[in-house]
Amino acid sequence: MNVQLPTGRELFEPKRPGSQDIAWCPGCGNFGIRNILISALAELNLKPNQVAIISGIGQAAKMPHYINANGYHTLHGRAIPIATGVKAANPELTVIAEGGDGDMYAEGGNHLLHAIRRNPDITVLIHDNQIYGLTKGQASPTTMKGVKTPTQPWGVFEEPFNPVALGVALDASFVARTFMGYFKESVEIIKKAIKHKGLAIVDILHPCVSFNKVNTYAWYREHTYWMEDHDPYDREAAFRRAIESDPIPLGIFYINEKPTFEEMVPAYRKDKTPLWKREPKLDLVEKFFEERKL
Amino acid sequence: MSEFKGEVSIVLGGAAGQGIQTVEEILTNALKKSGYHVYANKEYMSRIRGGINTTEIRVSSRRVRAFIKRIDILVPFKKGTLSWVKDRLGENTVVLGEKENVEEEFLGKVNLVEVPLTKMAMEVGSQLYLNTTAAGLIVGLFHGDFGAVEEYIRKRFGSKGENVVKKNIEAAKKGYELGIKLCEEGTIRVEVERDEKVREEVLLTGTEAVGIGAFAGGMNFLSFYPMSPSTGVSTFAAQHAEEFEIVVEQVEDEISAINMALGAWFAGARAMVSTSGGGFALMSEAISLAGMAENPVVIHLAQRPGPATGLPTRTMQGDLNLVLYAGHGDFPRIILAPGSLEEAFYLTAEAFNLADKYQVPVIILTDQYFVDTYYNLPAPDVEKVRFERHIVEAKPGYRRYELTEDGISPRAVPGYGEEVVVANGNEHDEWGDITEDAELTVKMQEKRAIKKLETIKKDAPLPKLIGKEDAKYLVIAWGSTLHVVEEAIEKLGREDVALLHFSWVYPLNPKVREFFEDKVLIDVENNITGQFAELLKKEFGVEVHHKILKYDGRPFSVEEVLEGLKGVVE
Numbered sequence: 073m074n075v076q077l078p079t080g081r082e083l084f085e086p087k088r089p090g091s092q093d094i095a096w097c098p099g100c101g102n103f104g105i106r107n108i109l110i111s112a113l114a115e116l117n118l119k120p121n122q123v124a125i126i127s128g129i130g131q132a133a134k135m136p137h138y139i140n141a142n143g144y145h146t147l148h149g150r151a152i153p154i155a156t157g158v159k160a161a162n163p164e165l166t167v168i169a170e171g172g173d174g175d176m177y178a179e180g181g182n183h184l185l186h187a188i189r190r191n192p193d194i195t196v197l198i199h200d201n202q203i204y205g206l207t208k209g210q211a212s213p214t215t216m217k218g219v220k221t222p223t224q225p226w227g228v229f230e231e232p233f234n235p236v237a238l239g240v241a242l243d244a245s246f247v248a249r250t251f252m253g254y255f256k257e258s259v260e261i262i263k264k265a266i267k268h269k270g271l272a273i274v275d276i277l278h279p280c281v282s283f284n285k286v287n288t289y290a291w292y293r294e295h296t297y298w299m300e301d302h303d304p305y306d307r308e309a310a311f312r313r314a315i316e317s318d319p320i321p322l323g324i325f326y327i328n329e330k331p332t333f334e335e336m337v338p339a340y341r342k343d344k345t346p347l348w349k350r351e352p353k354l355d356l357v358e359k360f361f362e363e364r365k366l
Numbered sequence: 367m368s369e370f371k372g373e374v375s376i377v378l379g380g381a382a383g384q385g386i387q388t389v390e391e392i393l394t395n396a397l398k399k400s401g402y403h404v405y406a407n408k409e410y411m412s413r414i415r416g417g418i419n420t421t422e423i424r425v426s427s428r429r430v431r432a433f434i435k436r437i438d439i440l441v442p443f444k445k446g447t448l449s450w451v452k453d454r455l456g457e458n459t460v461v462l463g464e465k466e467n468v469e470e471e472f473l474g475k476v477n478l479v480e481v482p483l484t485k486m487a488m489e490v491g492s493q494l495y496l497n498t499t500a501a502g503l504i505v506g507l508f509h510g511d512f513g514a515v516e517e518y519i520r521k522r523f524g525s526k527g528e529n530v531v532k533k534n535i536e537a538a539k540k541g542y543e544l545g546i547k548l549c550e551e552g553t554i555r556v557e558v559e560r561d562e563k564v565r566e567e568v569l570l571t572g573t574e575a576v577g578i579g580a581f582a583g584g585m586n587f588l589s590f591y592p593m594s595p596s597t598g599v600s601t602f603a604a605q606h607a608e609e610f611e612i613v614v615e616q617v618e619d620e621i622s623a624i625n626m627a628l629g630a631w632f633a634g635a636r637a638m639v640s641t642s643g644g645g646f647a648l649m650s651e652a653i654s655l656a657g658m659a660e661n662p663v664v665i666h667l668a669q670r671p672g673p674a675t676g677l678p679t680r681t682m683q684g685d686l687n688l689v690l691y692a693g694h695g696d697f698p699r700i701i702l703a704p705g706s707l708e709e710a711f712y713l714t715a716e717a718f719n720l721a722d723k724y725q726v727p728v729i730i731l732t733d734q735y736f737v738d739t740y741y742n743l744p745a746p747d748v749e750k751v752r753f754e755r756h757i758v759e760a761k762p763g764y765r766r767y768e769l770t771e772d773g774i775s776p777r778a779v780p781g782y783g784e785e786v787v788v789a790n791g792n793e794h795d796e797w798g799d800i801t802e803d804a805e806l807t808v809k810m811q812e813k814r815a816i817k818k819l820e821t822i823k824k825d826a827p828l829p830k831l832i833g834k835e836d837a838k839y840l841v842i843a844w845g846s847t848l849h850v851v852e853e854a855i856e857k858l859g860r861e862d863v864a865l866l867h868f869s870w871v872y873p874l875n876p877k878v879r880e881f882f883e884d885k886v887l888i889d890v891e892n893n894i895t896g897q898f899a900e901l902l903k904k905e906f907g908v909e910v911h912h913k914i915l916k917y918d919g920r921p922f923s924v925e926e927v928l929e930g931l932k933g934v935v936e
Binding site for chain 1: 399517521565566567568569570574578581582583584586587589607608609610611612613614615617618619621622623625626627628629630631632633634635636637651652655659715745746748751753757760779780781782783784785786787788789790791792794795797798799800801
């Protein structure tokens, strides 16, 4: 790729011994997403210790090991609730939940729905390659109809999951889609998602070079287009765009500014201190017992 | 004439929605305020309206903390109550109430003292006042402090307006006067001495003891999905969230609840989830993550009978095996089971230090009986609560999973220090990155499953021995049965029977074995297989000699344990 990488990226390049052995296949779209993410973090002038990347399970979820930032590689589908807990405990952190289409839309589907309702100020990045890579090529919730796989030899007949339409339908705070093959545009979208106050969902299309022979780099370039005349504050327009399927629109579909989870909980109304710096309110415990004497 | 000396056991019975709980609250508060020792516990059906629910209130001149089967005064609010409690009725039981609420077959058989509660309530204005009339009546029998009744009614109904307060006080007063009259004309005589010290004590429920203990331990995050009988703790936290400035969130499911709590701990919060067996079953995946990632977490599990939905509103000590073995792979955990409200307060507070220090799941096991029990107690000493923070700064070169002698790696939190913190649910190296290295896997397995476990075992406190060290018989109990067994042994009156009560259930200090030497061991458990006895066998190779088990979804009564003990020692 012939692109100008931003400065400050080296801060996010990990030097830990385990980070050097990258488990992704040569040519995997995850490399591109890593570059995009590191660039976005660097361009936002963030420091590694201010960022926490919480991932689920799968190839996409290995991201915390290949970036120098706080990270937690957790369980299949559970990155969103864990990231929500991290952000609620320390709103000073920039929190990113990361995983693949199986991770976020299948195992973690319920959490995604309710995160939209809850609206924590986190960014959810979904590496969407329309296939299960790490388990060797089964259909994912976003696999297109008719695609044959070893476990769907008759071809997938279920309707593919449409995360963008779902996000708009549930009035999510920020919904975008990009293709990692467009580097600069993707960096811009992810920067906007991170800066957005509230839950930001970014569906990132990317190829799986080992198991998805249909949705290749070339396929994505041919079957996607950038929305140019779209107003992301217009929900109806966003929904119309969201249900377009071929070509697939890319860009920011919907922005709905609203209070975040952390702004709503009583914990931070008066005191903005992260929870780890707080001490028990023993005077109030004492007061509770005094009242119970009456 | 019916006479009760030193102690009275009052049972109120009626349909869900009839307001028995209001009577229970007014009574316990007013009687405690009048200087009587009180204990209360309820049993209820899994329905919103109807059915039969009962509440037992023991009023005594000395400290009372256990459930008894005996009923001295029964107040039925609904026909069917007597049949529901018929095996608890004795020759001396007085049924105090309206004839309409007594089934045909009991008329003439029981000692019925008719009191026109409904009529009296109607005179005040509505049947709605039936509860306060009944509460007043009972306080009257004790010549209790009517000021305390008034005060409590103000507190309870104050938000509903002055008229509601006034009417309720009027209704209570009518009942109170009738209660005094019943004593004066010699129908019922109640002689229970007051203990002035009780006035200065606090009245708490098991739910509140756990909840306030969590606050004392610095809990600042609670995520939950409602499930009986654990929900009270979450409700308690939510009610105080504003004041204590904590995060309380009702989430989409138990899976989310515990994962959110794990995330919060990862970022340095002191988080808790409150659930019951079925909810905990869903959490076991995350328990395993906590084990592997060495992520602290505190879980309150209020047990109810299983499997599956079991008996949703009833009690059992049936989830010990669940919490002992939940999660796959080998990793330590700490299981606590308070026996008294004091223990619930101190242990819950301490649970947060333990989770923080050892970086393991800490499970507080209570049960429906425990959370729904209340009694007066001296206010716990808040100064005894220790707040230990086991967080280090992530300095350059920091490794989250540094291999150490005692198996405990210093835990940093994101944002504190220059270095980053990487946690991982996969097998990992010292930095937290994925590894499949065989040698490192061995070291990490040993660190978690052996070294850390040994460290916790060494620090584990010993069980409490009540009675003589050289007693021939040693009764073994854990968790919520403490006071019932204690009272049963007291009633048995034999010096050769002692009680060994475990509120620290797992892992056990190796020194525990010494308690069992040369003793006849009697295990008392509120489950069908004797799960704790099985644990003792596994840990120490000891076999208990006798088991007294109860598994009908009800708590042990003092009488039942006493019978069981007699069967062994006599």
